[in-house]
Amino acid sequence: MAEEQENPSEDSEPTFEVDKSDFSKHWQYLKKRENLLLGTLWSLGAAAVILAVWLVIMKVTGHPEKIGWMTLAEGFGIGFAMQHFGKGVSPQFGIIGGAISFLAWVIGNFFTGALIFSRLKNVSLIVLLSHTDFSMVSIFLRAVIGPIDCILCAASVYTAYYFGFKRVAPDNFK
Numbered sequence: 001m002a003e004e005q006e007n008p009s010e011d012s013e014p015t016f017e018v019d020k021s022d023f024s025k026h027w028q029y030l031k032k033r034e035n036l037l038l039g040t041l042w043s044l045g046a047a048a049v050i051l052a053v054w055l056v057i058m059k060v061t062g063h064p065e066k067i068g069w070m071t072l073a074e075g076f077g078i079g080f081a082m083q084h085f086g087k088g089v090s091p092q093f094g095i096i097g098g099a100i101s102f103l104a105w106v107i108g109n110f111f112t113g114a115l116i117f118s119r120l121k122n123v124s125l126i127v128l129l130s131h132t133d134f135s136m137v138s139i140f141l142r143a144v145i146g147p148i149d150c151i152l153c154a155a156s157v158y159t160a161y162y163f164g165f166k167r168v169a170p171d172n173f174k
Contacts, residue, residue: 003103019022030089030168036096039086039164048112050074059125068152069155074108075101075156079163088165097164098157105153106141113140 054070082088106124117140119126 027168030087030166033114034089035086036093038099039082039088040096043078043160043164044102046077047074047100049110050077051056051104051111054108055115058112058115067094068148071105071152071156072159073102073110073148075159076163077170078104079160080158082164083166086092086165089168090165092165094164097140097160101156102153102161105156109144109149110137110140110165113144116144165166 050070050073054067054074057067057070078101079094079097082100086093088094114127114128114132118125121128161174
């Protein structure tokens with residue numbers, strides 16, 4: 001049986017004691033705590049931070065080669081943000097996390113191609129991006145995406161999906 005314990009602080013969440021044999025009440029409690037919007041916003045923020053780190057590493061090291069582990073870190077960070085802040089137990093949290101991870105992968109590869117092209121043409125990345133139109137996006141992406149990148153993308157999307165929500169089953173409560 002779920003009972004709320006009195007807590008003098010208004011800012012903290014109420015704590016519940018859950019009778020582990022009553023899965024349906026616990027499931028309802030978990031579903032009430034879900035916040036898809038907050039999870040999505042934090043996942044987008046995590047994606048932006050990881051993409052910025054990815055770009056800074058490429059720019060500072062002078063090696064614009066793609067960094068495979070950054071793609072996986074991106075999936076993990078997005079999934080973790082979705083699960084932690086969205087508090088989701090439904091697969092839709094993982095699906096949205098995976099979609100954000102795919103979008104971040106495309107954007108990361110675009111910036112990789114743009115950085116390589118800016119170095120080849122001896123022009124600043126900012127100037128290049130300010131004169132880039134939509135047709136250049138596909139050129140940059142085709143120039144840098146290969147088979148291994150597709151495998152890393154799939155791994156990143158799966159990682160974001162897997163870590164995007166908590167798996168709760170009645171077997172865990174017996």
